[in-house]
Amino acid sequence: MAHRASSASKVCPACDGFASAAITSGGRDRHGHLRTITADCRACHGTGTVRRHSRAQEGARA
Numbered sequence: 001m002a003h004r005a006s007s008a009s010k011v012c013p014a015c016d017g018f019a020s021a022a023i024t025s026g027g028r029d030r031h032g033h034l035r036t037i038t039a040d041c042r043a044c045h046g047t048g049t050v051r052r053h054s055r056a057q058e059g060a061r062a
């Protein structure tokens with residue numbers, strides 16, 4: 001597979017784009033909500049991409 005995004009922003013190598021993960025602890029609180037812990041990637045701070053160049057092209061999808 002040789003398709004890589006050649007845009008200004010590139011997928012974070014630390015998390016492969018899965019920058020934010022919701023982890024369920026299995027239980028529900030007394031309000032009935034599912035308990036989740038959100039963990040953000042440290043390398044990209046939850047953005048999923050790393051910027052290599054100063055020109056930002058956010059939201060540009062081919």
Ligand SMILES: [Zn+2]
Pocket residue numbers: 012013014015016017018019041042043044045046048049
């Ligand atoms: Zn990341």
